[in-house]
Amino acid sequence: MIDITDKNTVKREAMATGTIKLNKETIKLIREKQVKKGDVIETAKIAGTIAVKNTSGMIPYCHPVPVMSIDFNFEVEDSKIIVTCRVKAIYRTGVEMEAINGVQVALLTIWDMVKYLEKDETGNYPDTSIGNVTVVYKRKGDAYTS
Template sequence: MIDISSKEIVLREARASGCIRLKSGTVRQILNKNVKKGDVIETARIAGTMAVKNTSGTIPYCHPVPVSSIDFDFEILDNQIKCSCTVKAIYRTGVEMEAINGVLTALLTVWDMVKYLEKDETGNYPETLISGIKVDYKKKAEINAQ
């Protein structure tokens, strides 16, 4: 791992985003909370939160970060769901990997929960696609001593 012991402890924040393309009928089932496995958006939020908190356990050279805030936003459109994850920590290293991990896991959870609705007659997923994963921003700020 990279030695971060000499880096300054400051407020770190990052937001990542991405989307999953789905059949319009699948999106309607999600909106109507009529998916066999349960509430898709709330489950994706929980899974994403768990992923953020465990990023260093799955990405070998990521430092464990004492996360202080995790926030998810979901935008449901006709044939896609957009997800963004904002992570904050007061620490020596950034939290963009945590935010990306949160988005990816949330979107994978959506896919897992609706895959029976997305399959075609051959068992494949011709319309389902996770894309646009990116870091929207990362920033750091001095901590105001009170």
Template sequence: MEKARMVDISEKKDVIRVAKAEGFVRLKKSTVEAIREGNVPKGDVLTIANVAGILAVKKTPEIIPMCHPIPITSVSIEFEILDEGVKAVCTVKSVGKTGVEMEALTGVTAALLTVWDMVKALEKDETGNYPHTAIEYIRVLEKFKG
């Protein structure tokens, strides 16, 4: 069995790299309304989720062992509040030797986890569980190198 190792990217040229990932957190309609109206006890859900996603992008190589630490030149996270929950799209840019899709996936995932954390008191049922809450459809929408 071969040991785990990082891929050697020494010979690759620095180029612009962009990746976009999306995901969705399914929530109760009453929770969605609380987000829309700014009535969530923990505060501004999407502002905090945005900051969490950006921080997660920058920390990706610390939590995914074989990811290279790379210079991140831009991160944006956009949210869409839908009747069934919140959709997030994370776009990451870099100039470097390797892609940024893992950073985009990490950013969108952390943003959605933060939405869940911010609204979990509203999502719990009488037993303290989350029968309606789910993070879904996390995927890379596109990546670009050039």
């Protein structure tokens, strides 16, 4: 791990986003909360929250960060869901990896919950994809906003 002993403890914030493309029929069932495994958005939010809290246990050189705030947003559109995760902490290193990890696990959870709806006749997923995972911003110290 990188030595952060001499870094100052300051407010940190990061936001990440990503997208999952799904069939329109699947989106309709998600909106109507008719997916067999349950409420897709709420489950993805819970899974993403757990992922944020456990990032250092999943990524070998990532420092454990005392996360103080996690906020998810899910934009459900006609053929995709955009997941955004904002993480805040007061620490010596940033929280962008936590935000990215939260987004990716939330997206994977969505896929897992609807995969039976997305499969074609051969058992593949020709129209389903996860992409555009990116850090929207990261801030520290004076650049921090609440």
